Amino acid sequence: MESIINELHSIGAIKFGEFVLKSGLVSPIYFDLRGVISYPKLMNQLVEQVWCKKEEAKFDYICGVPYTALPLASVLSVQHNVPMLLKRKEAKDYGTKKMVEGIFQPGNKCLVVEDVITSGNSVLETVKLLRDLGLEVEDVILVLDREQGGIDNLLNHGVRPHVLTSASEVLNVLNKAGKISDDVVRRTLDFLHKNPEPIPPPAVMEHSRRFMPFSKRVNHCVNPVAKKLLEIIEEKKTNLCVSADVTTTKELLELAEKVGPEICVLKTHMDIIKDFSGETACMLVGLAMKHNFLLLEDRKFADIGNTVKMQYTSGKFFISSWADLVTVHTISGPGVLQALKEAAFDANKPRGCVIIGELSSAGNLITADYSSASMVLAAEHFDFVSGFVSQNSLSSRPGLIHFTPGVSLGCNGDNLGQQYSDPDHVVTQRGSDVIIVGRGIIMDANPGEAARKYKEAAWAAYEKRLLAAVPNK
């Protein structure tokens, strides 16, 4: 990128001085890549860099964020024979009134291209529109990152950014070439890093997961189990998952029978069932069918892909044969998701996984960066990932379900690090879709009745959250 950066500077696409931004702030640097269209050789070099940056992204179409990235997308499309879509900034008020021109099918994958990212809001507007039309958008190529929070914003919306260069790199290159002083570098970086752009405006957030009814989210699911779960939630009007942390088959089946009518998911830890056998699983599947709930084995796979594949499909528990969903840590990388996916494909049954995005226990070692990286993995395996175990809203993708443990109506925690919040708080404030409750229900003298209470509290919180959505959603 070094020669391109120098060239961009010499044609005036990178300027230093005082520039009033949309926000009213005065920026010491301004990037304006619009003029590149008048320099075809430079345009070609830029396009080639963008093409190399696509890495392993898979797409059927390419779409530029209007206006500056439109010529970039057009040249890419023609030179590399990738069909293009054109997003309008405003809908036409005559004819088809379409916002996106081009011929495509829902489910086609589209790569988005943008010149400069500041907050990420313009990119997200384009992403949202394309997704609303049924296109899958997972990857965005950005020529330049101003390092003001835009990348995190994209990650929070399940978009994977591929960045050609950053403000820091530009400053270093120009400084090395003797074009700007150390002082300009310092002042500019200081300004950029101290002035992150605000988070997305309602126009972007209003279509996010939290404010969309479960019934509408069904159409956004790629994973069939996520879709089925949303259908069950809507049909039974319950977003309660009971954690069946009991130790015998008898207790497990009795509990499933009692709480079955109130729940959408029964979560198990089969390795704590002392007398587990194939019959335990068979009977449980029978009860799941009878009461219309899904089974989530909270196995928290965390090994290398090959081992996880065996843990999932073999041994005493033979999890893939009966669990609709399994939990998985992403610590060992994408291979673990690939392994589960392949195994599920071999089993020829609709299966999904729930990524451990966050933990409820005090002092756990999951960081925000780890959670964000897990979201990127989820975006890469959207067909197999049903959602996340989370404590906060990790993604606004309507097709991903957030499951939240650490929920109790009565206490704040246990003496081994578990931390509890009430259903209203986790659903309305932390963005949970499905609450997970263990001891709050199973230790109650009447688990069926306790489950009903939690179910009502969680559903009321979900309805309250919908009411809080912006009116024009």
Ligand SMILES: O=c1ccn([C@@H]2O[C@H](COP(=O)(O)O)[C@@H](O)[C@H]2O)c(=O)[nH]1
């Ligand atoms: O972050 C996490 C992930 C999973 N769990 C599991 O959920 C239940 C919670 O049980 P309670 O009795 O309601 O505390 C349990 O099976 C955990 O293994 C979690 O708590 N936190």
